[in-house]
Amino acid sequence: MILVQSVSKRFGGFRALNKVTIEIPRGKTLVVFGPNGAGKTTLLRIVAGLIRPTEGTVFVSGKTPMEARAGIGYLGTESLLYPSLTLKENLRFFCGLYGVGPGEAVRWIDQVGLSSKSKALVATLSRGESQRAALARCLIHDPDHLIVDEPFAGLDDASAAAFGQLITRESRTTIIATHDVDRGKQIADEIVTLEEGRTK
Amino acid sequence: MRTAFAIAAKDLRAEARSKEVAPAMLLFALALVFLFTFALPPGSGRAPVPLPRAGSVGAREIASVFLWSSLLFAAIVGFGRSAALEREGSRLDALVLAPVDPALVFAGKAIANFLYLTFIAILVFFFFVVFIGVAPGAILGFLPIALMTNIGLAVIGTLFGTATQYSRAKELLLPLLIFPSVLPPLLAAIRLTSETLVHGDPFTETGWFILIAIYDIVFATIGAVTFEFVIRE
Amino acid sequence: MNIDTGVRNLAVLVAIGMLAGLAAIFFWVPTDDFQGVAQRLFYIHVPSAWVAYLAFAVVLVGSIAHLKTGSRRWDLLADSSAEVGVVFTGITLVTGMMWGRPVWGAYWQWEPRLTSTFVLFVVYLGYVVFRRMGDPGRTGRIAAVIGIVGFVNVPLVHFSVRWWRGLHPSGVVNPASEANLPWQMLVTMLFMLGVFTLLYALFLTLRVRLGRLEDRLLLLEGR
């Protein structure tokens, strides 16, 4: 369960979010639409605990995002992987940070269909491959809460469909920001549209 | 603590492949040492130099100032690069998001920086052996000094290296913040190193070692406690 | 009494005090037997140094409080105090050099106090630069870390420089420990310390108010 209570975020004088309130029941998937600059990424980063709201509060399973971070997976606009390490080394490192067995690294590389690339340096991955690798990173601890920002960017149709499958699972609360209206509507339990920092 | 070592190991492995930090440090240090050698008479590290006249300094004191200045410059280059590697592509976010104590992230980064520095220090020392004629055996005295001093340098370098990544003026700010902050251990290291070069033994002045130890403990603690505020918003 | 009258009264008080102090420095206090006229600089130098250290101590307090509470008020207090502190550190260094030239025969001596002051100047200059060029979301907290490190370092710098110099005595004249100061000197010094402390309070108040106005302006400009 994710609770966003009248959250505002200012960057200097600019109001990127204006009193946004959202409630996502446990296990449901919320899709966030909105034009460029609407505040989608800002909202997602606040829910993930990367930036703090100027006003308002966020609860993830009753805790602050920072307290709940062991149970949150975040996929941002960047892969957050180290380019000069191989895919497998990267994921093993994150297994260590999240306290899950190193076997999970191999398992998730398979799941996102990158088995053949597991010994490749992350720097050499293509855009879509790197997006899949990033997905493997954010799912590695099988989080109960998943926050993904434009997951379909750079993916071909088949991969995007497979992606939708991987992201959603039973009892996982998910927020997805996307410009892909069709695919978004398909996986959404609820839909929110942001415009100039407000929900519509 | 295992997390800290994992982070340090990750840094070292990435460095072994991409070689983005240590070679730059080394090149910088060696270029400085090379220039400094022109200021010193040949053999000034080995030949018995007459006691310095009152108010003047001996060649060995100058040598130890040179040694530590080249290490300091190299350190600043290295700290900036190693912090930038983590900051590029917002990768620090991944460490903020992971359920690990920021103090351990700090420790991990500091350990990596410490190892780079120590590696460079040893190489630079042998450069002094070759070009200035410092006795090779003096490494026994130099090593404990370098190990202790590098702890403090790595701690401050990690803290400020990361902090300045969040600024538009990082190239200006990093040296501006580091120079004054590391003055105490640097003075101690210079004094102890010149003792080593003169008497072959740094342990005659334990007071300076205590000063470095206090510095290391104080700033390692401050760094571990405050790193959270640097990397988290 | 509203704030404006309070500030105005403080300003008037400082102005009168400053004039009286200057009059005392130039016309009333006797000239020092050893250092001559240059010693009169001390009535500016010492109070500036005092205000500088006071200001940075306030930065330390504000920084710790900001990290603990996350409140913008403490942050603004630390920021404001740092700026005032840098100015007074600058005055301290310049007057110290002006005094050192005739008395020491050199503008600069690597003497513990001067060195500590210089180190403070550089660190807090970095602090102020960081404030202006930092990522807005984090500037306050990172600046607080810089403020804490900078202040904690001072005793270590002081100690290490003194120790370093202890092996090469440089015959520094220690102005504060001269016995048998004429009483006029003592009175003038204490008076100027008071005036400078009030001056600090005035600058700090003005700077904090300016900061508040800037914050409000930012809010009004935004959408």
Ligand SMILES: Nc1ncnc2c1ncn2[C@@H]1O[C@H](COP(=O)(O)OP(=O)(O)OP(=O)(O)O)[C@@H](O)[C@H]1O
């Ligand atoms: N760190 C920042 N400093 C200043 N302004 C920012 C910052 N981050 C975001 N903004 C502004 O906030 C607004 C919302 O940005 P955000 O990235 O949330 O948009 P978005 O909905 O994700 O857009 P897109 O569809 O292009 O990804 C934008 O106008 C952006 O310029």
Ligand SMILES: [Mg+2]
């Ligand atoms: Mg976005």
